[in-house]
Amino acid sequence: MRNVVPFVKAMKKTPRADAQRNLDSLLEAAKAVFAESGVDAPVREIASRAGVGIATVYRHFPQRAELIAAVYRREIDACAAAAQVLAREHEPFEALTRWLHRFTSLIATKRGLAASLNAQDPTYQAVPAYFREHLEPALQSLLGAAAAAGQVRKDVDTYELLRGIGSLCIPVSEVGPGYTRRMVDLLIDGLRYGARAAP
Amino acid sequence: MRNVVPFVKAMKKTPRADAQRNLDSLLEAAKAVFAESGVDAPVREIASRAGVGIATVYRHFPQRAELIAAVYRREIDACAAAAQVLAREHEPFEALTRWLHRFTSLIATKRGLAASLNAQDPTYQAVPAYFREHLEPALQSLLGAAAAAGQVRKDVDTYELLRGIGSLCIPVSEVGPGYTRRMVDLLIDGLRYGARAAP
Amino acid sequence: MRNVVPFVKAMKKTPRADAQRNLDSLLEAAKAVFAESGVDAPVREIASRAGVGIATVYRHFPQRAELIAAVYRREIDACAAAAQVLAREHEPFEALTRWLHRFTSLIATKRGLAASLNAQDPTYQAVPAYFREHLEPALQSLLGAAAAAGQVRKDVDTYELLRGIGSLCIPVSEVGPGYTRRMVDLLIDGLRYGARAAP
Amino acid sequence: MRNVVPFVKAMKKTPRADAQRNLDSLLEAAKAVFAESGVDAPVREIASRAGVGIATVYRHFPQRAELIAAVYRREIDACAAAAQVLAREHEPFEALTRWLHRFTSLIATKRGLAASLNAQDPTYQAVPAYFREHLEPALQSLLGAAAAAGQVRKDVDTYELLRGIGSLCIPVSEVGPGYTRRMVDLLIDGLRYGARAAP
DNA sequence: GATGAATGAGTGTTCATTCAT
């Protein structure tokens, strides 16, 4: 009941509870802006898109990397969590493939995530750290299972694969739709090729 | 009258020849700066490194993309030319592999080339255009030969492969040395995997 | 009804007494912050140091000058009071000298007091007003006594002397320890010089 | 002849030669702004007052301290140079007194000079450095001569005296005109007092 | 009364680009 907000009041301002609401708009806006203009987009743009003052952005996220991380954290979590489900429901290679495609969607639909992963600026390092910490174990288990089953080669580094696929997700001009998918599939085939050569 | 150059002035500068000299220093400087600070480096830095005025940069290259293109043109040409030599000296798959590694070096050692290829800014499109125009045919012939020999699959788009490998050349943090090489090799194995599966 | 405080709430906070407690922490915190970062220090720093909300600072001291004044009021009072004691216990010139040194300590140890005295901002004028109102009479009596005793010249304006010494208390870089003391002593000697010349 | 600027041309823009003109307006404007609002005045204000773009300020003076130094350099030089003239034309104590008053004018009329001397910000250190480097020797010679003549005491540190007088030049509210002069004279008398006491 | 979230004006600083010499 406490969450039922009277109509009129809701249209006004709603401060205290709006801290959360603001935070949400902020994350929403940032996600959109990052997708459009990359993670280097002006703070002002994010703020105005969210309908809040600039300082509000700084209040919630003193460092830009914290905002970036916050924006992608949930999606990274969801993607990592998907690994267990896929492992339960499919045989190893199928699970691996599906997850890699899932991962591909994560990166490909978030312009800016890929960019922030490659940023040399130390300010941004919170993002790749979180990224690695959560996604590497997810891939690790799937890759290990598929390798154990002799379906893919054993000598591929998990994190490198993650980053390699991440790079392939960077949008490229003048290529047809499905380019990323095809490249990722090619890489996956590369994983299988090795499995045959060294059983 | 306009062409009459006062004696004294003529002894100071040698206009015609200096134009070329300036252009050369400019390309040299730009290459170095691009390698160090990326293609977004301040124009001023390039100009001062070349020992010329800023306006001179703009005279020769009104658009930044033209400078970038000019900087990489020669290297792109050389890489493209290598294809023919390799085709003559090695059997198809070997030639293809060697050339892809050659191409990898081209991209990997030119910080900024890869970036400018992916730039969304329409200003930069001269670079990918030149890039595609010269390198696609080179890879096309090698890829076609290897495919004809049944060594690699036939269904891979040349330009996409070019861009895919290009993306894999983007430097990535927290990976060991040789990361790019390993990823490219994985992709090449992907090419072979298909060949076996569908001979 | 307004005064009826629900039990639970009453156990959490003790409103009436806390008002004073807050005020005290505020003054304490402000004194510390002023000493460290000058009187221009961010309000937020004072608030957080005092463990209260920002708005609480504004409630008690809508104008920054009022806070400054409140911070230094007690010390100004104590210094002023010292004059009478010194006058009782020492002969005129000795009492004067001792008090001026006492006054020097007051200013010198309160970074920001001196600054706020010289502020052009009309917002700050409450401080010099209080300052003058209390300290000028104190010095006046000591100076008058010493002058009457022929130990110092008669033609020096009390308030000017107060401010002159105040200025000498401003910390200065690249001078040895004891600089302020030496300068103030020099000024005091100036007071005596006149006495001899015009007895 | 080269300096004769055609009227019409002069009224237009005059770029190359105007570099100097701009620099002059800049110094002029900065001096005025420093006098009005202190050396912390917004760069924008100086720029607009000088009628130039902001970046022009930064071109000439990348560091604010450089601008401050440039603004006061000439006046410091002139003041330092005056010492020799005074020493030639007056007997030691008279020369010393006159120079100290000259020095007082330098500081007192340049609101902001005094301030920048006391700045803790390391950015500003160029100013006190230049200040000390030039004015300390000037005072040193005058002070030494007067001390040798037994007219002032010997145990006063030159630089401390310089800074002490500098502090006395800080404008103070609610004092009558001539306050600084009176305080400085009092300090000078302090110098003489010691001379009598210890000949 | 107390809170702290929100605000937005203000400031330093960088950089691409133009233009008179």
Place this chain on the structure above:
DNA sequence: CATGAATGAACACTCATTCAT
């Protein structure tokens, strides 16, 4: 042709102050 001075838009970030809870 080359020069580099000048420009001003753009951006990050801080902080005093207000206001709904």
